[in-house]
Amino acid sequence: MKLPILAPCFRCFVLVAACALPGSRAAAENAGDPGAPRNLASYSPATLPGRGLDQHPFFYTGQWDFRNPVQRMVIVRGGKIVWSYEIPTNDATKTLQELSDATLLSNGNVVFARKTGAGEITADKKLIWNYDAPKGFEVHVAQPIGLDRVMIVQNGEPAKLMVINTVTGKTEKEFVLPTGNPHPTHTQFRRVQMTKAGTFLAAHHDENKVVEYDADGKAIWSAAVPNPWDAVRLTNGNTLVSSHNSFVREINSKGETVWEFGQQDVPDIALFSLQEANRLANGNTVISNWVPNGIVDAKGVKDPAKWPTSVQVLEVTPAKKVVWALRSWTAPADLGPATVIQLLDEPGIPENREQQR
DSSP: OOOOOOOGGGSOOOOHHHHSOTTOHHHHHHTTOTTOOOOOSOSSOSSOSSOGGGSSOEEEEOSOOTTSSEEEEEEEETTEEEEEEEEESBOTTOOBOOOOEEEEOTTSOEEEEOBSEEEEEOTTOOEEEEEEOOTTOEEEEEEEETTTEEEEEEESSSEEEEEEETTTOOEEEEEEEOOOSSOOGGGSEEEEEEOTTSOEEEEETTTTEEEEEOTTSOEEEEEEOSSEEEEEEOTTSOEEEEETTSEEEEEOTTSOEEEEEEGGGOTTSOOOEEEEEEEOTTSOEEEEEEOGGGOBOTTSOBOGGGGGGSOOEEEEOTTOOEEEEEOOOSTTOOOOSOSEEEETTSSSOGGGTOSBO
């Protein structure tokens, strides 16, 4: 299957050379070139901490699993996949689709972004709301606001944040989000979150910063972060940012780093693009470790044969101890690349923004 050429976002931005411990195999093989081929025999130890698929019940999906003709979202309970939903990797127009944002709601529905648009499905897999992105635009952000509204961000020229009533179909809020120059549509935004205060926290992937906007789209706070993927406002007032550059960083209102997790903290597990970071009620942080562009062969070609040696999800304590590392790449629970990880044993109603994710 021939895939379309993707935008520069999907070059390997992973800075293992800068993050790995001196003398480690990862540092030696990637020194000086963040896009260098990574030819390690294994990207994680044979034995991992935690109970694998049975550590937590969770909802999961990941973008750009180009091994398969379909892209899949799953629910795992009791160590087994108990529900799944698929969309074609290429839609009817042969346009690549990606599952880059998704949330399991309290009523069992799922709101998701697929690059070509967004949708909401029921537990019995009926599509009850759909949004198709106009030609030349992409949707990688779809966040529920209650059970009857969805906030999406439409990458393009211009990029727009929209709050849509999924019952009436009416767009109830809309404002333009500034983008870099030039304007690489594919790389503009992967996550924007509405906070409990009603502001909007945007990870400007193409501008190396996180910006908070008020309800009218006026910038009220910002912090410089390289290649931010997601930004979450924590209950302590700080902001948790995950980065395409292999780190998760907690920053305070002054933009100061108060906690960070990166390759130097876990030298035996290779970190790639850290796309989502969730702060749990117990203080731990759960991180999705998206791998496809981080593993290439000697010619720089994406090499899915090596994906199964990588870890997809990590749970780390405030002291940076890894208490759970999930690696699930074979049947019957081949989860594929990791973008979204939503733990289902966490308190709070997800569509009411009661979880730190």
